[in-house]
Amino acid sequence: MNKQQGYTHWQLTSLVILRVAIGWHFLYEGIAKLIQPNWTSLPYLMDSKGIMAVFFHTLGSSSQTVHIIDLLNIWGLIAIGAGLFVGLFTRAATLGGILLLMLYVLSHPPLAIVRYGMPSEGSYLYINKNMIEMAALWVTYLFNTGKEIGLDRLIHKQFCSQPSSLNK
């Protein structure tokens, strides 16, 4: 079987598909919020439950803070999404994505005894899709496919003398 850097083409392709799919999701989430003139994170913040709820409610209590969070969220999603999509600064984008998802999880933990105002499209207990996406991003972090398939390949080639390895 044809292998590259210790992985088959299928393995590498699958990892790239995973990265691009997550990138697509982040990028579109950001763009969708950007083009919706009145989008705001306020209701999401105010719907927070669990041990961090007070923190998120406090963020939501000031219009200035909400404005900053809105901007960070929109442009964070776009930057992370674009990075994962085209494999540029892939590891930074991956960590950024994990951080953002962690904030979503902390604000809306899928605990056994909470109910959210926000309707959910599925049923979750302790593990929800945000956490699964975080896990997928962690895999993306460990197997840095941007160095192989992505703009990071050019950067790597430009600045590193060693051949690329997926997990370095």
Added chain:
Amino acid sequence: MSENEKKQPINRRDLLKSIATVPFLGAMFYGLYRKKKYEDYIRGNLADELNLNYEPPEVYQYKPQSSDKPLRIGIIGNGSRGSHLLRSAGFVHPDKIRSWKEALSKNKNDNRYQDFIQQEDLNVEITAVCDIFDVHARQALEAGANRERKDTLAADAKMAVRCMNYKELLARDDVDAVIIATPDHWHAPMAIEAANAGKHIYVEKPMTHKLSEVYALRDAVKKNGIILQLGHQGRQTESFNKAIEVIKKNILGKISLVEVCTNRNDPNGAWVYPIHPEASEKTIDWQQFLGNAPSVPFSAERFFRWRCWWDYATGLSGDLFTHEFDAINQVLNLGIPSSVTASGGIYFYKDGREVPDVLQIVCEYPEHDLSLLYSATLSSERNRGKIFMGHDGHMELSDKLIVKTDPNSTRYKKQIDKKIIDPTIPIYTYTPGMKQVDAITSATEQYFASRGLLYTFRDGKRFDTTFLHIKEWIQCIRTNSKPSCDIDAGFEEAITAAMADISYKEKKQVFWDKDNEKVVY
């Protein structure tokens, strides 16, 4: 490591691999373009069809003049509603302010203190207070003296005069206007005397207690040319004003039924208010409380829970139906119904009360080809909203406004068939403070809007409708103009409530003789 050592040659293969995923970006943007085009198409079609916008309705704003003198207000009745009205005028007892500050120190989201401190100064003074319960009178005096909105009263704070009788207050030259927040049976007698004394009036709903008072009060107000504002603060609710636009543009088609309701389920909502520990014959002027009501021995229960007795109150029909009626009258301008039928009973609160805790009122408007149905219970919170049912669509009105089309609408048939309109999704949603929430807005947003979560903290403050209603009254006094719930609106409210009251008690359908302005049964 030198620059040459770092670099590796970039070949064609590297270039191809580095941009391998970029074409998928094109796929995303093509999808985005198609989606946007489709949404713009629907939005455009809806916008053309509805001709509605998402701008807040225009509200007249008076610009205070430097020549404005402080308006001198006397308050009669400083119970829970009276103190709310005082607060809306800018006066809160120092103890209350201290409790708000303490609440804020414990919970940063408790905005009551900030809201009040930031509340606009309406340039008014409290010059006289009349409350027949000593504790409430003292609280009103101290609140009225707290011009600085502090948590302790300044040593040199100027107190208003306490009048032991409302007649004394109305006779004072230093009172320009009066707020009446007493039990219902005192509203009209006090308002009539206030009008005759040339005082402007803010009177709590219901405007009157008995049918004959409705005519007498209207005559007194018109004869003396004073400004009367009836306490239906819903007149200030933005969504109610926006609903007028929906009706004017005939979005709903022919409306044949309007349903309104009251749903409460707690003792306070059923008027079982706490009895103040200092209440006694020594601290309450019982005879003055009774007024024209039959004489009964002192009863703290009757004094604090007066809403449960016909002698002092009007039950659901006067207390809560009037709010609903006025909202519908504001939107549809229906006026007095040609007939009213009411029925109900005391089905839950068997605590010795006289007024029903379940009530249905049916108002017929053959001139408008519609019925107004009111249905109330004080023992279930299952809210049913204010719903306007038309042939082409229906509108649900609350702090926001939601319009959906009817699946069998004649007007929207083409758009429904073409899938431009989905009858299960609102074609128009208006939430005050939020623009462009419409058919293509996410379900999540609609969901939050329906729970009022969107607007709780956005600007750090919310407008209290009672404040706006008081403010409008003061503006109208300064400009000699017509308030939104003036004596004519009050006349329609009071006659309709009286018809419901009579129908319930007499177990009869009650008619309105429009030409002779008489209630017939």
